[in-house]
Structures are given as C-alpha cells and as structure tokens.
Amino acid sequence: MVLVSVMRIAFLGPSGTFTEAALKAFQARGVVAEAEAVAAANPREAIQAVRAGEVDYACVAIENSVDGPVTPTFDALAEAEGAQIYAEVDLAIEFALMTRGCTLAQAKSITTHPVAYQQIQSWLGEHAPGIEFIAASSNAAAAQAVAEGRADVAAAPVHAAEIYGLDVQADHVADVPDARTRFVLVGRSGKPPARTGADRTSAVFTLPNRPGSLVSALGEFAMRGVDLTRIESRPTRSGLGTYRFHVDILGHIDDAPVGEALQALHMASETLSFLGSWPAEGLTRVSGRPDEAALQQARQWLEHIRKGA
Amino acid sequence: MVLVSVMRIAFLGPSGTFTEAALKAFQARGVVAEAEAVAAANPREAIQAVRAGEVDYACVAIENSVDGPVTPTFDALAEAEGAQIYAEVDLAIEFALMTRGCTLAQAKSITTHPVAYQQIQSWLGEHAPGIEFIAASSNAAAAQAVAEGRADVAAAPVHAAEIYGLDVQADHVADVPDARTRFVLVGRSGKPPARTGADRTSAVFTLPNRPGSLVSALGEFAMRGVDLTRIESRPTRSGLGTYRFHVDILGHIDDAPVGEALQALHMASETLSFLGSWPAEGLTRVSGRPDEAALQQARQWLEHIRKGA
Amino acid sequence: MVLVSVMRIAFLGPSGTFTEAALKAFQARGVVAEAEAVAAANPREAIQAVRAGEVDYACVAIENSVDGPVTPTFDALAEAEGAQIYAEVDLAIEFALMTRGCTLAQAKSITTHPVAYQQIQSWLGEHAPGIEFIAASSNAAAAQAVAEGRADVAAAPVHAAEIYGLDVQADHVADVPDARTRFVLVGRSGKPPARTGADRTSAVFTLPNRPGSLVSALGEFAMRGVDLTRIESRPTRSGLGTYRFHVDILGHIDDAPVGEALQALHMASETLSFLGSWPAEGLTRVSGRPDEAALQQARQWLEHIRKGA
Amino acid sequence: MVLVSVMRIAFLGPSGTFTEAALKAFQARGVVAEAEAVAAANPREAIQAVRAGEVDYACVAIENSVDGPVTPTFDALAEAEGAQIYAEVDLAIEFALMTRGCTLAQAKSITTHPVAYQQIQSWLGEHAPGIEFIAASSNAAAAQAVAEGRADVAAAPVHAAEIYGLDVQADHVADVPDARTRFVLVGRSGKPPARTGADRTSAVFTLPNRPGSLVSALGEFAMRGVDLTRIESRPTRSGLGTYRFHVDILGHIDDAPVGEALQALHMASETLSFLGSWPAEGLTRVSGRPDEAALQQARQWLEHIRKGA
Numbered sequence A, B, C, D: 001m002v003l004v005s006v007m008r009i010a011f012l013g014p015s016g017t018f019t020e021a022a023l024k025a026f027q028a029r030g031v032v033a034e035a036e037a038v039a040a041a042n043p044r045e046a047i048q049a050v051r052a053g054e055v056d057y058a059c060v061a062i063e064n065s066v067d068g069p070v071t072p073t074f075d076a077l078a079e080a081e082g083a084q085i086y087a088e089v090d091l092a093i094e095f096a097l098m099t100r101g102c103t104l105a106q107a108k109s110i111t112t113h114p115v116a117y118q119q120i121q122s123w124l125g126e127h128a129p130g131i132e133f134i135a136a137s138s139n140a141a142a143a144q145a146v147a148e149g150r151a152d153v154a155a156a157p158v159h160a161a162e163i164y165g166l167d168v169q170a171d172h173v174a175d176v177p178d179a180r181t182r183f184v185l186v187g188r189s190g191k192p193p194a195r196t197g198a199d200r201t202s203a204v205f206t207l208p209n210r211p212g213s214l215v216s217a218l219g220e221f222a223m224r225g226v227d228l229t230r231i232e233s234r235p236t237r238s239g240l241g242t243y244r245f246h247v248d249i250l251g252h253i254d255d256a257p258v259g260e261a262l263q264a265l266h267m268a269s270e271t272l273s274f275l276g277s278w279p280a281e282g283l284t285r286v287s288g289r290p291d292e293a294a295l296q297q298a299r300q301w302l303e304h305i306r307k308g309a
Helices: A018-028 A043-051 A071-078 A114-118 A121-127 A139-147 A159-164 A213-222 A256-268 A292-307 B018-028 B043-051 B071-078 B114-118 B121-127 B139-147 B159-164 B213-222 B256-268 B292-307 C018-028 C043-051 C071-078 C114-118 C121-127 C139-147 C159-164 C213-222 C256-268 C292-307 D018-028 D043-051 D071-078 D114-127 D139-147 D159-164 D213-222 D256-268 D292-307
Strands: A007-012 A035-040 A057-064 A083-092 A095-099 A109-112 A132-135 A153-156 A167-173 A180-188 A199-206 A228-235 A243-250 A271-279 B007-012 B035-040 B057-064 B083-092 B095-099 B109-112 B132-135 B153-156 B167-173 B180-188 B199-206 B228-235 B243-250 B271-279 C007-012 C035-040 C057-064 C083-092 C095-099 C109-112 C132-135 C153-156 C167-173 C180-188 C199-206 C228-235 C243-250 C271-279 D007-012 D035-040 D057-064 D083-092 D095-099 D109-112 D132-135 D153-156 D167-173 D180-188 D199-206 D228-235 D243-250 D271-279
Touching: A007 A018, A007 A043, A018 A035, A018 A057, A018 A083, A018 A180, A035 A043, A043 A057, A043 A071, A043 A083, A043 A180, A057 A071, A057 A083, A071 A199, A071 A228, A071 A243, A071 A271, A095 A139, A095 A159, A109 A114, A109 A139, A114 A132, A114 A153, A132 B132, A139 A153, A139 A159, A153 A159, A199 A256, A213 A228, A213 A243, A213 A256, A213 B213, A213 B228, A228 B213, A228 B243, A243 B228, A256 A271, A256 D292, A292 D256, B007 B018, B007 B043, B018 B035, B018 B057, B018 B083, B018 B180, B035 B043, B043 B057, B043 B071, B043 B083, B043 B180, B057 B071, B057 B083, B071 B199, B071 B228, B071 B243, B071 B271, B095 B139, B095 B159, B109 B114, B109 B139, B114 B132, B114 B153, B139 B153, B139 B159, B153 B159, B199 B256, B213 B228, B213 B243, B213 B256, B256 B271, B256 C292, B292 C256, C007 C018, C007 C043, C018 C035, C018 C057, C018 C083, C018 C180, C035 C043, C043 C057, C043 C071, C043 C083, C043 C180, C057 C071, C057 C083, C071 C199, C071 C228, C071 C243, C071 C271, C095 C139, C095 C159, C109 C114, C109 C139, C114 C132, C114 C153, C132 D132, C139 C153, C139 C159, C153 C159, C199 C256, C213 C228, C213 C243, C213 C256, C213 D213, C213 D228, C228 D213, C228 D243, C243 D228, C256 C271, D007 D018, D007 D043, D018 D035, D018 D057, D018 D083, D018 D180, D035 D043, D043 D057, D043 D071, D043 D083, D043 D180, D057 D071, D057 D083, D057 D114, D071 D199, D071 D228, D071 D243, D071 D271, D095 D114, D095 D139, D095 D159, D109 D114, D109 D139, D114 D132, D114 D153, D114 D167, D139 D153, D139 D159, D153 D159, D199 D256, D213 D228, D213 D243, D213 D256, D256 D271
Parallel strands: A007 A035, A007 A057, A083 A271, A109 A132, A109 A153, B007 B035, B007 B057, B083 B271, B109 B132, B109 B153, C007 C035, C007 C057, C083 C271, C109 C132, C109 C153, D007 D035, D007 D057, D083 D271, D109 D132, D109 D153
Antiparallel strands: A057 A180, A083 A180, A095 A153, A095 A167, A199 A243, A199 A271, A228 A243, A228 B228, B057 B180, B083 B180, B095 B153, B095 B167, B199 B243, B199 B271, B228 B243, C057 C180, C083 C180, C095 C153, C095 C167, C199 C243, C199 C271, C228 C243, C228 D228, D057 D180, D083 D180, D095 D153, D095 D167, D199 D243, D199 D271, D228 D243
C-alpha cells in the first residue's frame, strides 16, 4: 500500500478569486509543487489553518497598488507567532462586471470584496451611478452570490464568469490603470529561503510607551544603512495612539546589517515578530553591503584582539 | 437690512452618525460656534466642500482605536492642498443594533459602515452567525436603510433608533471594550491655532525613489528629538512599492525642533503637505524642548558671532 | 598736523623667526597692511597683547605637520574671550644650523625652540650625537644666544645667521621632508571675514561631566553633515580626565549647517568659545551645502506655514 | 642547576624619576612581580625594547592633568604594532628644586624634563625670574646633570636629591595644585586583562581622506552608546591636515558595544591599532550596557530566526 502525501494550500475562496490565480502563478514558477487548494473565507482563516497545521501554506493578498496594505492579512500575521512569509508574486488586477441575465443599467446592487470595490468606485460612479454595494468576502464569493440571486452584479476576475455561469457586461474595469496586487505564500515558521541578494524582510513590533521610542527604533535601521520601504502603524486595540508597527525592509535576515538591526530592535521593543525573509519580485537592487568580505575581516580582527592571538 | 452669516460645517450624514455627535462635542467645547450642519456622503466629499469654499469646516473621523486610520480621510487630506486640521475630539464608540419589527434571530442582513462592521464582527459571529453584511456609507445611513426596508438590522449610535423610528435590539455592542474614535475639524489652510505645549502636527510627503530616502527623512525628526507617534505608508497608486508617507508628530509647527525638522524634510522630499498643528486631546506630555530659553540664548549667541557684535 | 596711525602686530621674536617670515607673507598677500612688528616672548604674550589692545594683531604658529598642534597657542586662545582668528598662511619649514666660529663636530650644545628640536632630532642623532639641547623661546632667540656665547649651535631660519652674524654649517635640515607650519593672524573678536566657500572655523568647548556627552556633542556636527578635520582634548587642569575640546571645522559660521551645529553645541556645552571663521589655505573643497537655494525655499515654506499665509 | 628568570621592566631613567615611582606603585599593588628595572632614555626607547623582546614591560607616562597627553608615548605606541597597554596607575606630581651648593637666587640655569618645566614655569617666573631652561630627558637625568655641574638647579622628585647628593631648596613646587600623571604598563600584544566592568580601551586609527570620514567614524561609537573620554589628532607627518586619531573609550573590548564599534571602525579606517583594554584607575562608572542579558537574548533570537529553529 502506498500513502501519497499531497501538499495542502489555503487560499481565499471560493474558486475564481485572484488569490487562486496567484496560487497558480506560484505553482507555474515552481515555488510550490502540485497541491490541494483549500478554500478559506478570509486571510485570517487561511493563516490560522497554517498555524494549526491543517494546511502547509496559505496564499494571501498582502498589498495592492491602489488601496495599500491588506490589513486583515497583516493583522492575522501579527496576531500570533508560528507563521512566516516564504515567497511573493505580483499580479495585474482588472475586474470584469458580470450579471445573471440583467444589464448593468438594470442592476440595483453590486457585490464584490471591499478592496475591489475601492478600485472600481469611480468607474461605477460614471457607468452605474447610485448602485448599492454589498460587501462580499471575496470576488469569487461575489460571483457566486450573483449566481444565487443575492445581488445583481459582481466585480470579479473574468474567469469567475465561466465558473459561475454569468454574463460579462464589462471587462478590464479599473479606476487606476496598471493596478497590481502582491500575494505572499505563508508557511509555518522555519528557516527562511536562502539569501538571493534581492530580498525583502518583514517584521512587526510594539514599543514601550516612551517619548522618542519610535524614532529611536527606526534609528536602528538608519544607523546601519538598512533601507525601509514601508512602515505601517496598526492600532493595538488597547486605546487611541498605541500602535503595532509593521516594517518592510530591503535585504535578508542573513545580511549582516539587517540581522544586527533586528537584533537591536529586539532589545528596544516590547514585542518583535519576524514575518520572514524572501526573494523580492522585480527588485533589481541587490541587498546587503558590498563589503561582506571587509566585514568578515573586521570580525576576525576583533576575535583575534579579544583572544590576544 | 441685516445679513446674518451662520457658519456651515460638513459632516458624515445623514443625521444620527457618530460624526454628528463629534460635531456637537466640538460645539459643546466652544471650538466652533453655532453652525449649520451639512450632511456629506463621505469624508472626501466633506473635505472637498471645505476646499471649494462651500462650507467653513468639515468634521471627519480620522482614526479609531480598533481599525486604525480612517484611510479615506487621510487620502482626501493628501490629495490636494488647501485643507488643514484645526482641532480634534475623541469619542467612545459603542453600537446599538436596531431593527424595524423583526428580532435579531429573524434578521438575514445587517448594514453599517465597514469600519463599524470591523468593530462588531466577533459579536455578530456569536449572536447572529451567518448574517449577510451590506456596506453603508455611514451608520446613520444604515439606520435609514433599515427604516426603508433595504436591510434587516443596522449597527448605529443608539440615538439613530429614535431618529429613524427603529427598535433597539442590543446596545453597547463592541468587540473591543473602550473603543474610541478621533474626529478632526478640517478648515481651509491658514494660520494654525496657537501652540498650547500639548499639540499634534500632521504632515504627508513623498520621497525621491532612492535607497535610504525613508530612513534619512525620518532621521530629520530623530536628530532633533522630535517624537513621531504614527507613520503610515499609503500607495501613490502609481505602482506597487511607491508610497506617500503620513506622519503624526508630537509638538507644534511653532516649536523650534518641529519647524526645523519639517523645513529639512521640505528639502529632502518630492512633495510635502502640512496638514495642521492643533491642540492634542488628552495629551499630558508637553511638547517642545524644555530648553526653549537655552535655544533662544544659543540663537542670540550665533547671531552675535556672525555679526561680530 | 597729521597723526599717522600705523598698525601694530605682535610676533614671536626676536627678529629672524619663522613667525616673522609668516607675518611678511601675510603682508605680501595683502592680508594686512604695513605694520610695526612687535616682538613677543611666546604665543600667549602675543595673544594677550591683542586682548589688551596693545597690538592690533598677533601672528602665531598654530600647527605643524611634524609635531601637530602648537599647544601654547591653543591654550592661549582658549584661556579667555576676546581674541579670534582672521587668516592663515602655511610655510615650508627647514632649518639652518649656525655657529659662531666652531664647527658642528666641535659643538657641545645646541639651542632652538623645542618644537624645532623635534623636527631635527634624528638628523642630530646622526650628525652630532650626544650634543646637549638647551631650550630657547624661539629659533631667533636661539641664534641670538649663540651670538652671545650661551650655546654653540642654533637651529633657526637661514636668514637669522645674517641677522646675528653667524656661520651656516648646514642648511635644509629637517627629519621629515616637506614639513610645513601653519600660522594664523589673531585679532580682537569681531565680525568674521566674509565666507569664501573654502573656509575653516575653529571652536573650543567644555562639556558637562556626563556619560556620552562628547559623542553626543560631536553628533551635532555629524547629523548636519558638517565635516571636522581635527579634534584635540586639552586638560582643563582640574584633574585627570577632564578636558577642553578643540575642533577644526570645514566651513564658515555663515554656512547654515555650521551655524546650526555650533548653536546646538552652545546648548549642550558648559562653555563654548568661537575662535573664528577664515579663508582656508589650499583648501579646494568648497564648504556649504550645494542646496542653499533649496534651504532658502524651505525656510520660506516654513515661515508661510507658521503664518498661515 | 636552577635558572631563575626575573622579569625585566623598562622605565624612564635614571633612578629617581616619577616613572620609577610609578613602577614601584605597580609592584606595590601586585600588578607586576619583583622585576629588574631597566632605565630607558625616553618612552619610545622603552616601548621599542618591549617590541624587541628585550624587556617584558615598559612603564611610561601617558598623560598628565596639566599638560595633557604625553605625545612621545602616544607616538611610540602608534608607530608600530606589537605593544599593548595592560594597566594604569595615577600619581600625584610635585617637584622639589635641588642644587649642588648654590641657592636659588644664585642659580643661572635650571634643568628638568620639558613636561615638568610646563608645570613649574609660573612658580619660576615669580621665584627665579630670568633663569635659563635646559631641557633634560628626564627629571632624574636633570638631577644627575646638576650633580655633574652641567646646570645649577634641577626640578625633580624629592627623593632624587638623596640619590644624587643634592640640596633641596624648595619642595612641593607646582603651578597647579593636585597635578596628577597617569602611567601605563605596556607589554607585548596579547590577550587583554579580564573585563572588570570599569575599564578603559584605547585605539589609534587613520581614515581615508574623504569629507565626513571623521564624523562618520566617531558615529560608530555614538550609535552604539559607547562613551569616548578623549580624542587626539596627531599629525601623520605626511602633510598639514592629515592626522592619526587617538581615542580613549570607556569600556572593554569584550563589552559588546565596544567590540562592535571597533569592528565597524576597522571597516571604515585605513589603519586601526588596538592599544589595549585595562582596568581604569578611579573609574567608578561601570562600563558596558546594563542589558548584557538582553543583548544575549537578542542574539539568540537572531540566531534562531536565521536557522529557522
């Protein structure tokens, strides 16, 4: 008897979402092998399934070029230990508007994911003014809702129309041209993928409630020449003005300055979670200082001095 | 003949919203006088009305302790010049669930503002599992929708039930206790209110696409001992990874270190918008360096030296 | 009746010193006009004469490329207010060995200024081993001493032989080739000479006896990109380990970053004396930030914001 | 047959110098055992003897509270590798004026070490105006010179009068009361003495001739909270304005921040010599960050993250 173990990967379901397309892109690039795709209701559920060991990975949207960070994903990554980002992929995002029978002009309600709604709101204001928005947990769930008669129009990836038997009324709908969304593959905490020289590192931390604690913490990066590309302040929910900070760092945890900055941040922060180091999509800049050899020499020098060798 | 000019203030309408309550709180504190309240559909519309001179002020939510920044407000403040924050007020936020006739158990759909929905989602998961969420443009608009039969339940401030003739099924609903929302009063750009010593300053900037530009910009605050309380990276919508940065600063533009840091940031940034300096609610820490006198002396010393006096 | 006022300039006498040559160089370059040269016994006496109003300027050595700072000059500049550096000139330094009658081989004692002695010690070890050194207050005073029979050999500028009727036994004597000494023109405190873009600024300060006070003070320069070329720690004479710090700065007090750094240092230090800003000899690097225009714009921006204009 | 090896220690001779007293103080404190004292003509000769293996240690003056650093000692330490400081001792310094027969009033010349001369110059101006100064290589050599008739008065430690059979004309002579000199014990490069928590570290370095290189180098200390107590710029003798920098650091090379700062300096400097870490005399402040445990934790955290453990 042979037991065949197939990998399981959670994604924002049901079938037909951009997240599903991202998962296929990860597979097409050989980042992950053939896997059983397990639909989740939201990023938090997908990431919790990773932590619980119910799936091997979760494929979740983390940021888009129109609406910014996908905060439920960040919040889910930050809420507990045990999950880490291993890879990323960027996809171009365009929506198709699909109905079951009716035309756009006849439609009274539109359903889609709130982030998608942000990206087509101006278009709708022009082409379907006054249409009521019903929030859906995913774009594909929106298509399903239209198929089941719970709303008139869905904004979703065009292939969702095929899956749910809907009529495409408009395609390539996007308020902002060239909109892109970044998706990440989240697994259980483990050894980060090897440094490629063009990597991204993400971390989240809270600071003691002291004047200057944020600028001082950011100074740990600045003084080591570590480049931050993004900082987010998320409420800790314990009161106005208390935050959890998310930073995106250029470089890999194995780069000396990145490691040392995080080590210093570990000392300065109340909590610090490492969210992963992974190869960055489309990043041509090479991370790390060019003088890795000099650093090595300097370390040996220090070691010799200390030993009196 | 006498022309009586009454001030006009835009708020997130219709009547019955927390924003309306905030506007009343500003009036109760004497921050603004008697005014005609003008309902707006969203923060952007309210702020645009200020810029267009259609109203004198806009009262808008800017941040809450559960869901963080109210990004439409930030985006609206950043999208053009001409508007500036003059005051803030914090309100405790709790929701009442209200229906027209039916009980919660009978209800199939709930409507409220998406930010409000974030704050009651766990409660709903327990008390009304599976209920469909319909996004509303405001909590009061949600109550109005229930009154008009477009949804079964509204989550809104309790006094909205009275306004729209609804039945309160549950009150004090909030996933996170002690949730608070901060509201600000936005007017046309002008002289900031006088420094009180416990002030907040807000600014938004974009940086040249160069390695290290963010840490270097933040260094302008750090090196002058200026305390940041919040940093946000908002997408510029021109591609993944290009951001507009929002900072909240402790202190007033008239505080020497704050002014000098912003002056330096002006030189380092591509665009920099000053969003205002105003008295901070509940901030016991006094802004500014304690050595204002020493700074004055140091300046005179420098001036004398330069003049050879 | 016409009163002709001729300027008086103190120098390290008697006639025949390098300092006298430096004074002539200042005159040759048009830095100072025709003047009565007043011999002083040491730099302190010359600088005190400036403070007392007995002379208009003092020409004193401040640093040489072999032995470093001329500490009596620095100490005299630091010991009181009222004196300031206005100009500098560098001279190549070579010594002639001169006797009255005897040869070098016959000589038992050599006299010269101790700083000069440092610069010919190796040469003497080879060519006149075992010769006794008698300290002189100046090289010319050494020549005078030989003329008066108080020592056998003097190391002095070659033209001192002519002045004092001595025989040159060796010329171009210098342990280190291309040795140079920098001389400065010290006047009463006043308006510094105009910024040339290639200037030097000097200051001396004491710090509170607190951990980190020195690195923090130096940080005021670093954070503004102000370049230090030299730092000296001189004892305050109140105990081991308590110092007065001398810094040489590239740039002029009228350069914004230099002025601001000194202003900040004024706040951080216990005492701070400005020792002058003056055109630097042979300094090709232009001081000041290239973005003076941007700074001007940034200042206007800040002023407008503060005024609400 | 038994070979008894007795340690050899060079000192500034001949017998009767303060340096000899310092050597006895080191022995009295048990820093070094019984040893053969070997007279040297100057600090450089003593330190070279260490490098050459001719002696085990050199006892040399390094700094005094009146005249500052003993530059020949610093220059000798910097001129080559192979020597390192292991211990320090501070001595109070007072001079006795001694003659052979004559009185002070009758004396025409005084001899002593130039550093000693700096410390009694004012006293002499008052009590023996116009007396000629003859430089001696040490204070004891000065006493010897008087004994041999080569000068009239010697300024030296009082016990030198006994050694050389001279008459003490005045004792406790010192322009500045409470003058102290610090002496160090220099041995061949080796493992530094164990960290005591109140240590001093010394290093000397040269920097690339680039704008900002000095402030940037000093920043390596500042950013790690490492306290500098003294900085000296010594000429490299290759031209005006090119320096070798000496720094005295509070802390031990085994303190993490000190080690890391020197490691970073190693990368930034052209040359860097470690001059030793040793227990500091009279230093009550404990070196090292109080959070050594936190640092240890932070390092383990980083290591675990990198390994994926």
